[in-house]
Amino acid sequence: MRLTNCLNDFKKIGELTKKYANLPDSYIKRSMERVVWKTPQNNPRYLPRVVKKKKYHFSTHRPWSIGFSADNNVNSVKPKVFVEPIKEWSFFKGDRVEILVGPDKGKQGIVGNVIQERNWVIVDGLNCEIEEVSHYKGHLSMIQMQEKPLLVTSEVSLVDPSDLQGCTVEWRYTEAGEKVRVSTRTGKIIPIPSLAQETYDYKTPKTYKESEKDTREEDLTEITFAPSLKTFEMDIMENMGIKEDRVAAPTYWY
Amino acid sequence: MAFRILSKCRMFQNIINTKIPKNLRSDGIHISTVHRDLMEFFDDKKNWAAESIKVGRSWNKDELRIKSNEDLHKLWFVLLKERNMLLTMEHECLAQFELFPNPERIDKVEESMNNLEAVVRERNKAYYDLEVGESAERPGELVTNMLGLNFFYRKFEHLIPKFLNKKWRKKHTFNVVNGNIEKFQKYYREKLHNANRKSKNRDTNHVMHLMKRFPNMDISAVQQQYPSVNIEKIKNYHKTRGHYVP
Numbered sequence: 001m002r003l004t005n006c007l008n009d010f011k012k013i014g015e016l017t018k019k020y021a022n023l024p025d026s027y028i029k030r031s032m033e034r035v036v037w038k039t040p041q042n043n044p045r046y047l048p049r050v051v052k053k054k055k056y057h058f059s060t061h062r063p064w065s066i067g068f069s070a071d072n073n074v075n076s077v078k079p080k081v082f083v084e085p086i087k088e089w090s091f092f093k094g095d096r097v098e099i100l101v102g103p104d105k106g107k108q109g110i111v112g113n114v115i116q117e118r119n120w121v122i123v124d125g126l127n128c129e130i131e132e133v134s135h136y137k138g139h140l141s142m143i144q145m146q147e148k149p150l151l152v153t154s155e156v157s158l159v160d161p162s163d164l165q166g167c168t169v170e171w172r173y174t175e176a177g178e179k180v181r182v183s184t185r186t187g188k189i190i191p192i193p194s195l196a197q198e199t200y201d202y203k204t205p206k207t208y209k210e211s212e213k214d215t216r217e218e219d220l221t222e223i224t225f226a227p228s229l230k231t232f233e234m235d236i237m238e239n240m241g242i243k244e245d246r247v248a249a250p251t252y253w254y
Numbered sequence: 255m256a257f258r259i260l261s262k263c264r265m266f267q268n269i270i271n272t273k274i275p276k277n278l279r280s281d282g283i284h285i286s287t288v289h290r291d292l293m294e295f296f297d298d299k300k301n302w303a304a305e306s307i308k309v310g311r312s313w314n315k316d317e318l319r320i321k322s323n324e325d326l327h328k329l330w331f332v333l334l335k336e337r338n339m340l341l342t343m344e345h346e347c348l349a350q351f352e353l354f355p356n357p358e359r360i361d362k363v364e365e366s367m368n369n370l371e372a373v374v375r376e377r378n379k380a381y382y383d384l385e386v387g388e389s390a391e392r393p394g395e396l397v398t399n400m401l402g403l404n405f406f407y408r409k410f411e412h413l414i415p416k417f418l419n420k421k422w423r424k425k426h427t428f429n430v431v432n433g434n435i436e437k438f439q440k441y442y443r444e445k446l447h448n449a450n451r452k453s454k455n456r457d458t459n460h461v462m463h464l465m466k467r468f469p470n471m472d473i474s475a476v477q478q479q480y481p482s483v484n485i486e487k488i489k490n491y492h493k494t495r496g497h498y499v500p
Contacts, residue, residue, distance in 0.1 A: 023361070224324075254410070
């Protein structure tokens with residue numbers, strides 16, 4: 001049996017998290033993984049072997065951030081977290097939600113952060129707890145209010161825009177074939193807010209500012225391909241004026 | 255900040271000051287319009303002390319499919335040079351105890367290069383399928399080794415045929431009926447079976463704990479995520495009952 005030392009916990013990262021990151025998968029993998037042990041490098045006496053941490057703990061920190069790596073020290077073992085499976089995710093950044101539990105029960109707020117790995121949303125300015133930020137000996141410690149995450153399955157509900165009250169939602173198709181969220185109580189469509197498009201790099205794809213290193217849009221969308229009966233190598237050789245008349249000696253593939 | 259820039263300048267001082275005599279450069283070969291000699295391995299000077307360098311995403315396959323072979327050829331070398339530059343900068347920053355800004359750029363370039371290679375393979379495959387009738391890829395086949403394990407052998411190009419190549423034949427013995435591996439095969443199958451059984455048990459246990467913690471869970475979603483678990487069977491188990499009045 002081939003033992004593959006692959007990063008299984010990478011699958012646990014939610015689609016929305018990856019979308020927000022706007023980073024290649026390989027980078028997220030590379031930045032979240034922790035190496036427990038590896039053989040000395042450039043030493044002919046050792047085969048290249050790497051042992052990586054297998055189980056990762058997801059919290060409010062993004063997998064590529066320093067907070068995540070601080071959470072997942074090589075030696076620390078965090079308690080197992082049970083996450084309820086959900087068929088279709090229906091909470092996005094910028095959604096108006098009603099809180100169903102805690103001191104802010106019944107209040108409505110805007111979702112500021114979605115953590116899909118734990119079925120969490122963080123509502124801006126609501127469900128706060130006082131946290132001690134810094135504590136030094138002989139000094140007054142600093143405290144601040146910190147929003148605490150809420151479970152999407154039981155602790156928040158989306159707000160129906162027609163009557164501004166909490167509702168359950170369902171994903172349905174419109175006649176145009178578009179997939180939309182629909183309030184089951186009133187049957188009204190709950191549109192996905194534009195804030196949901198936000199990534200680490202831009203608010204919306206249209207407002208993205210091209211940097212100096214980027215390819216310009218005209219160059220990107222220009223169609224230069226013309227089909228011809230040639231392989232890639234034949235075409236390049238023809239363009240560069242390379243002529244190959246020599247007949248190759250027979251070779252054997254085995 | 256000023257200190258940082260100064261230290262950076264010192265970092266590349268040696269490279270800037272070295273002058274390559276003109277006769278060492280070959281005028282016949284023009285790879286690109288910019289000639290910065292070895293400095294092409296480094297980023298622009300203004301990016302040296304930058305906190306972050308923002309760039310867009312990588313090229314995807316659909317965008318590369320509309321480009322001509324010539325463009326792809328050129329783009330390949332642009333990407334290759336960029337990758338060389340990034341790896342050099344990363345190495346240099348590590349050596350100078352500086353932070354390498356936006357390391358995901360390396361992954362973006364590599365992803366673009368992989369996509370470009372895939373598109374070129376696609377085009378060659380189309381030509382070979384139409385004109386030659388053979389696969390354009392490196393040939394290979396599924397073989398059985400001496401331990402009775404199957405694996406995909408990727409073939410090599412040789413100058414002499416197989417029956418003359420004694421060295422290769424000595425090294426590669428495939429598809430041989432071997433009577434001495436029964437015991438090994440038995441244990442190997444047992445190992446696979448145990449791994450499978452354990453993963454199933456692990457899933458079942460996990461689902462039982464989920465049912466205990468979330469009594470109002472959507473069972474169809476659980477079944478979708480853990481297809482090997484028999485939920486009807488475990489519904490009445492003691493472990494699935496939570497600490498509450500039903």
